[in-house]
Every structure is written in structure tokens, then in C-alpha cells.
Amino acid sequence: xxxxxxxxxxxGWLQEALVEEQAGNLGAAxxxxxxxxxxxxxxxxxxxxxxRLEARTGHPTAALADYDHxxxxxxxxxxxx
Numbered sequence: 001x002x003x004x005x006x007x008x009x010x011x012g013w014l015q016e017a018l019v020e021e022q023a024g025n026l027g028a029a030x031x032x033x034x035x036x037x038x039x040x041x042x043x044x045x046x047x048x049x050x051x052r053l054e055a056r057t058g059h060p061t062a063a064l065a066d067y068d069h070x071x072x073x074x075x076x077x078x079x080x081x
Contacts, residue, residue, distance in 0.1 A: 010040030017049055026057050044073035 017032035033050040047070035055063035
């Protein structure tokens with residue numbers, strides 16, 4: 001419903017990506033994560049989730065690049081230590 005109410009916002013797309021990932025629908029999750037990243041490209045969490053999904057779907061080069069981008073957006077985050 002969040003995507004329907006605010007399709008321009010990243011949060012609904014990111015939440016949908018996480019739900020799809022949990023359900024095992026990795027293709028749909030990857031598409032939703034791309035939507036989230038496109039709507040809020042300055043959010044490190046969008047890039048990190050996208051990176052994980054790319055790794056899980058067999059795209060290691062893209063996964064590493066997006067992980068590095070997430071780290072650049074929030075270099076002091078303990079997740080990147």
C-alpha cells in the first residue's frame with residue numbers, strides 16, 4: 001500500500017524489496033530495490049540492500065560496486081567496519 005500511496009518515495013519500494021526477498025522472490029526484490037535506489041540515491045541502505053540482492057542473484061561485480069557506493073555514502077557506519 002505504501003508504494004500505491006507514495007510511488008515517488010523510496011521507503012515503500014525498499015520495504016517491498018525486503019518482503020519479496022523474504023518470500024524468495026529475488027527477481028521481484030531486485031526490481032523493487034532498484035526502484036528504491038532510483039527514488040533516493042543518497043540513502044546508503046538502498047544501495048546496501050541492492051548489493052545483497054545482486055549478490056544473491058549472481059551479479060557479483062554489481063554487488064561489490066553497490067556495496068562500495070553504500071559505504072561511500074556513510075563511511076562511519078559500523079556495518080562497514
